[in-house]
Amino acid sequence: MNMHTNTNRENTERGGFLDFFARYRYECALVLISVTSASLMAWYVSTKHLTTALADEVAHMIFARILIDSMTPGVSQLGTWPPLLHVVMAPFSLSDFLFRTGLMGAAALIPFFAMGSVFLYRLLLELSGRKILSFLGTLLYVFNPFVLYYASVPMTEILFMSMLFGTAYFFTLWMKYERLRYILLTALFVTLTCLSRYEGLLLIPVLVFMLWVQMYRKKKTYSESEALTVLYGVLAAVGMVLIVLNSWAFAGSPLAFAGIGNGEVWNLSINSDLTQHSVLSSVNFFLHASFYMLGKFFVPLSLFCAILAIALVKKKTIVAAAFVALLVPFAAVVSSLYRGSAAIYTPEFLSYVGFHNTRYGLTWIGFAVAAVTLMAVGVREYLAVHVRQKWVSVLVIPVFAIFVFTITGVHFYRTAFASNFSVIRDDLSATSRDQKNPVAVYLKEHYTGGKILATRFNHDYTLLDSDIPLKNYIYEGNFIYFDEVLGRPWLYTPWVIMTNPTSPDRVRAKDPVSDKWEGSVYFKNFYTMVYKTPETVLYQLKIPAVEKYIQENHLNEAYVPSLHPNMQTWDPKTIEQKMGLVNNK
Numbered sequence: 001m002n003m004h005t006n007t008n009r010e011n012t013e014r015g016g017f018l019d020f021f022a023r024y025r026y027e028c029a030l031v032l033i034s035v036t037s038a039s040l041m042a043w044y045v046s047t048k049h050l051t052t053a054l055a056d057e058v059a060h061m062i063f064a065r066i067l068i069d070s071m072t073p074g075v076s077q078l079g080t081w082p083p084l085l086h087v088v089m090a091p092f093s094l095s096d097f098l099f100r101t102g103l104m105g106a107a108a109l110i111p112f113f114a115m116g117s118v119f120l121y122r123l124l125l126e127l128s129g130r131k132i133l134s135f136l137g138t139l140l141y142v143f144n145p146f147v148l149y150y151a152s153v154p155m156t157e158i159l160f161m162s163m164l165f166g167t168a169y170f171f172t173l174w175m176k177y178e179r180l181r182y183i184l185l186t187a188l189f190v191t192l193t194c195l196s197r198y199e200g201l202l203l204i205p206v207l208v209f210m211l212w213v214q215m216y217r218k219k220k221t222y223s224e225s226e227a228l229t230v231l232y233g234v235l236a237a238v239g240m241v242l243i244v245l246n247s248w249a250f251a252g253s254p255l256a257f258a259g260i261g262n263g264e265v266w267n268l269s270i271n272s273d274l275t276q277h278s279v280l281s282s283v284n285f286f287l288h289a290s291f292y293m294l295g296k297f298f299v300p301l302s303l304f305c306a307i308l309a310i311a312l313v314k315k316k317t318i319v320a321a322a323f324v325a326l327l328v329p330f331a332a333v334v335s336s337l338y339r340g341s342a343a344i345y346t347p348e349f350l351s352y353v354g355f356h357n358t359r360y361g362l363t364w365i366g367f368a369v370a371a372v373t374l375m376a377v378g379v380r381e382y383l384a385v386h387v388r389q390k391w392v393s394v395l396v397i398p399v400f401a402i403f404v405f406t407i408t409g410v411h412f413y414r415t416a417f418a419s420n421f422s423v424i425r426d427d428l429s430a431t432s433r434d435q436k437n438p439v440a441v442y443l444k445e446h447y448t449g450g451k452i453l454a455t456r457f458n459h460d461y462t463l464l465d466s467d468i469p470l471k472n473y474i475y476e477g478n479f480i481y482f483d484e485v486l487g488r489p490w491l492y493t494p495w496v497i498m499t500n501p502t503s504p505d506r507v508r509a510k511d512p513v514s515d516k517w518e519g520s521v522y523f524k525n526f527y528t529m530v531y532k533t534p535e536t537v538l539y540q541l542k543i544p545a546v547e548k549y550i551q552e553n554h555l556n557e558a559y560v561p562s563l564h565p566n567m568q569t570w571d572p573k574t575i576e577q578k579m580g581l582v583n584n585k
Contacts, residue, residue, distance in 0.1 A: 312378025
């Protein structure tokens with residue numbers, strides 16, 4: 001009896017698994033393909049020293065790590081970027097191997113990459129009704145070389161696109177079936193998209209507009225439309241509220257994320273006036289970035305296919321709504337270029353710069369893939385009805401698929417292998433990673449403990465390569481500690497890192513440490529310059545000079561952090577009193 005029952009249970013479980021796989025075989029295949037291909041790409045780019053090549057990659061890694069490894073860990077370390085990437089990478093940053101190599105990005109993002117692939121497939125399936133064509137269309141996304149690259153490194157693009165695909169998918173389901181849970185899931189993914197990249201903020205009003213269009217088409221009452229808008233808007237706006245509060249807290253202005261009202265904006269972009277107040281130039285720059293990201297043939301092909309798809313498909317309103325949602329990144333970036341708050345460079349426009357922010361051109365790949373897929377479906381259905389020779393409608397899809405995958409394969413080969421991601425290596429913010437940061441190497445060899453004063457914004461590579469716990473650095477994000485130590489660094493820290501006054505970085509960003517102490521004779525009474533590069537100057541404490549200062553000012557040496565490297569932290573409110581500084585001001 002028991003043996004028979006166990007056998008039935010095993011058969012039921014086996015049958016349940018097989019039924020699940022049979023029903024979701026394309027989704028399972030996409031997860032397997034996505035995880036495998038992205039893992040291989042992560043290995044490949046790490047061998048090419050491209051995992052931490054871009055300055056933003058390292059900055060994202062540092063932000064994720066300082067959430068848990070800092071003198072002041074916690075939400076105060078999120079910074080002004082949308083926080084979702086840093087939050088999801090934080091657990092992986094605990095591994096020194098994943099953190100120092102940059103593979104924490106792959107570990108955190110590959111699952112989201114697989115999830116986004118499934119969302120894109122399900123979206124295409126809802127729009128086309130063709131499983132095999134939706135699967136093939138999704139593979140165009142999966143095997144784009146830059147999609148795989150950004151799924152392997154700590155950047156926001158894949159996280160953003162995955163959430164965008166989820167948004168478009170659930171909104172399409174709501175358009176088709178008008179069930180409340182779909183519009184609530186849409187709003188949830190809008191919030192997640194906003195917390196991934198600022199471009200997601202445009203989804204909030206765009207989807208409100210399309211929601212009202214759909215309610216009008218369905219002849220819904222004003223009260224129904226209003227109620228649904230409130231339900232959607234409240235949940236969708238959570239991301240925007242968090243972004244505004246984040247900008248207010250970390251940059252001093254609720255609209256700092258848009259470059260408004262925050263005084264000095266630390267921005268690596270130059271010559272943004274090339275696109276400012278010119279829609280044509282803004283679109284032109286964006287499309288040139290897209291040529292490098294998607295392929296020079298694939299971009300015009302997708303635009304042509306989009307027009308043809310809208311003309312041929314039956315459910316035009318639903319397809320148009322999905323297209324609009326997937327085009328939000330295009331509109332958001334072009335708007336930023338027009339306002340001069342962002343910049344894109346390719347050699348066609350600024351040959352002396354190379355590339356910068358070309359990754360913006362990748363974020364509308366969902367639209368491009370959907371356009372090509374739906375055009376193929378529309379053409380096949382049209383030919384099946386209007387052409388007597390059935391072989392024409394049968395052959396058109398395989399021939400078109402071979403053509404599209406051929407140009408995609410050529411783009412992949414040229415990008416990943418022939419040029420070894422030259423677009424990344426020649427980016428304005430890229431740094432050669434064949435060798436470690438020399439200042440970090442010096443610190444690694446000579447560091448004997450104590451705190452290190454530095455402006456994190458300028459010295460992320462030093463923080464990464466030095467192999468020193470980030471809680472031993474005092475940087476601008478430590479707030480009260482930073483301000484206190486900056487006033488008398490010789491009492492708190494044995495090491496000081498400054499931006500070289502001749503460095504181009506001085507044009508790009510302010511360095512409070514250099515601004516206050518660079519060139520100061522008084523500062524050099526306490527510190528010796530031990531290493532200098534074109535970008536960075538490293539100073540080490542003169543212990544005898546500090547001891548003399550303590551004696552002359554009758555301070556309590558036992559509470560001076562710079563002379564006690566094992567002093568991990570202190571109370572900034574009472575430390576001056578304990579040292580005896582209060583009576584000597």
